[in-house]
Amino acid sequence: MTELAVEGADMGTLHHLDDHRPGTPPVSLVKDPSDTETAPAAAEVEAVDRADNPLADWLTVPDAPVLPAWARSAASIKANTAALVRLSWWHTRYHGIRTPKYLVKTVLLAARGFFRATVGLWPTLSAQDHSATVKALRAQSKARPEDVELATRLQMAHAERTRTRRWRFGAAAAGVAAAAIGIALADPMLQTGIAGAVVTPLAYLGRGKDTQFLDQGAPPLRVDMSAQQLNDALRAAGLLKSGKGDEEGPRVSCSMGPVRDGRGWAVIFDLPRGGGKTASDVLAKREVIAQELGVDEIQVIMSRVRAAKGGNAGRVSMWVADDDPYLGTPNPSPLEKAERFSIWEPVPFGQDARGVRVNIPVMWQSMFFGGLPRRGKTFSQRLLTAAGLLDAYVRHYVADGKGGADWMPMKAVAHRLVMGAEDDAIKALKAMLAELLTEMERRFALLRDLPTSVCPEGKLTPDIVAKYNLPVIFVTIDELQEYFTAMEKEDREQVINDLCRIARRGPAAGFISNFASQRPDADSVPTKLREIITIRYSTQVVDRASSDMVLGKGKAAQGADASVLSEEHKGVGVLVTGPASYVTVRADYLDGPTFAGLCRKGRVLREQAGQLTGEAAGDVTAAADAAGVTVPAIVSDALEVMRHSPRMFTTDLLNGLVNLDEDVYGDFNAEQLAAELEAAGVRRTSKQVKISGSNGAGYQRRDIEAAVPAEILLSAGR
Secondary structure, three states, X not given: OOOOOEEOOXXXXXXXXXXXXXXXXXXXXXXXXXXXXXXXXXOOOOHHHOOOOOOHHHHOOOOOOOOOHXXXXXXXXXXXXXXXXXXXXXXXXXXXHOHHHHHHHHHHHHHHHHHHHHHHHHHHHOXXXXXXXXXXXXXXXXXXXXXXXXXXXXXXXXXXXXXXXXXXXXXXXHHHHHHHHHHHHOOHHHHHHHHHHHHHHHHHHHOOOOOOOOOXXXXXXXXXXXXXXXXXXXXXXXXXXXXXXXXXXXXXXXXXXXEEOOOEEEEEEEOOOOOOOOHHHHHHOHHHHHHHHOOOHHHEXXXXXXXXXXXXXXXXXXXXXXXXXXXXXXXXXXXXXXXXXXXXXXEEEEEOOOOOEXXXXXXXXXXXXXXXXXXXXXXXXXXXXXXXXXXXXXXXXXXXXXXXXXXHXXXXXXXXXXXXXXXXXXXXXXXXXXXXXXXXXXXXXXXXXXXXXXXXXXXXXXXXXXXXXXXXXXXXXXXXXXXXXXXXXXXXXXXXXXXXXXXXXXXXXXXXXXXXXXXXXXXXXXXXXXXXXXXXXXXXXXXXXXXXXXXXXXXXXXXXXXXXXXXXXXXXXXXXXXXXXXXXXXXXXXXXHHHHHHHHHHHHHHHHXXXXXXXXXXXXXXXXXXXOOOOOHHHHHHHHHXXXXXXXXXXXXXXXXXXXXXXXXXXOOHHHHHHHHHHOOOOXXXXXXXXXXXXXXXXXXXXXXXOOOHHHHXXXXX
């Protein structure tokens, strides 16, 4: 084994122990699949490495680090030193506050020690050894009163006992008096020192077997792991054979640990040969092992150690957390305070169980998010789209089948924005996909004609983006199942094929696909679409089958199981980044107002770069927000609902408003809607509209737009 490594993820990417210390760089989980591995140049074999060299074993330099993990980099030394200073300062404050308590406890212990000392010295001070002699002689004298010699001996023994006791008590009294006078006349500092010199040994003498002088500064370990406990757990799980006794049975060999690592225990062990068990068998027994260790399975992080890290098919890395590592206050996204971001860089996504940052490179990738409602699925999906907001050369195409408020702020930036799954929204989605396919083919034709000096790999590069004005295309579609369930069979098949083409061929042309759905069964999201997605993320689901539907067939058996998450794990999910790479991640927190602020910031960046295009360039409400002009909420919301329709029946407009914000519009009726719009300045040119040959009460979009200030309409190109 060349270097000990501990997995920092649930079951995927390996990290060295020093990677988990403060000050280490973040971890990127995904490699560019289009990159080709170049074979290393053949190195010359040195004479010492020749097979016929008898000194080869003696002269081979060990492939092991010289310095300990914490001292291998200046950043690690600095981080550990800072941690030591913080820890020392914390203990100073913690115990300093409790100093009066410690003084009282010292006095009590000293009093007990004085009592014990007195009890221990009493036989000596009272000459009880002589008393025993006197008692024996007195008993003999009573039996033989005529024995004069015995009587004489009794008198002499009694006199000696009395003289010894007086001398000892006198010496003790004189010593105490002299000490008291000396202390009383001494300098205060000297008095303190003398008092300490007297009290300290007395307090030490007064301690008990279980006496704890200082309070426990940190809570006791909830998990106290040992090699014996590990072997017992593996044996109970059926991974180790049982012998005549636990000591005689086969045991694992630990190449590291168990050792404390952060807020948990880390260990790397090899299964014994001859048992027929592999590392994959250990991963499949995660729940049983957790039970035997006395923890929840969410606290047990296990993965294989691959050959690249000195591992083999029977080597397992395990980290057992002291408590649930995914609970607590959410971590704010670093994007929240960022002014700009390059989509070519890995996107900050969250942290794993040990607090190691997890970044996801999204270029050349397609992504799929799934899970139960209200578990943070959309919030997690928005993190990746939010990164593209801060890059002016990213063009956004967004569709939300639910049509709620989650993606409404994208109106300020999105080239195309489709909200809802009604007939007009489905038509807009089909048109958006057709536009994307046309753009994709145009880009491929352009890339084919470029010289290899400009386009060496036949795909988009940052230089090509700037030179030929080919911004990265970010396609975000949420609640896919809403579209598929609302479509006719022919339309459904066509949309599925279009999405597959975009996800499969689009990355080379600079297309990033970001799809999300609830439980993706064969009816809501077809398998042929899910299986071509490279990155998958699942929040809590109901069972292992549902987890496999999101993350891939057989992933739960390998340990990537989102069904082990609980209701408290909001924003926590299992991230799969490859056939054998997955990690449980606590996604960063980016709330609605913050996301809306990033959308406004993204609009400003695009205006400065001349990249504000499509519907965002002509959106009157987004232009009003950017200009700081307040548009009545009823006008802004009505325009959002009518985004894809020049006219709409009143009943459909009411339904759309309720879907947009049920708390505000849940009790609205036609009369109240008309009154609110009229109060906001809407003047209807006609109260009847004709849609698909049918007449009915409704609204024209141009009438509602007329209520927006003229300068805003002018800036929006209306």
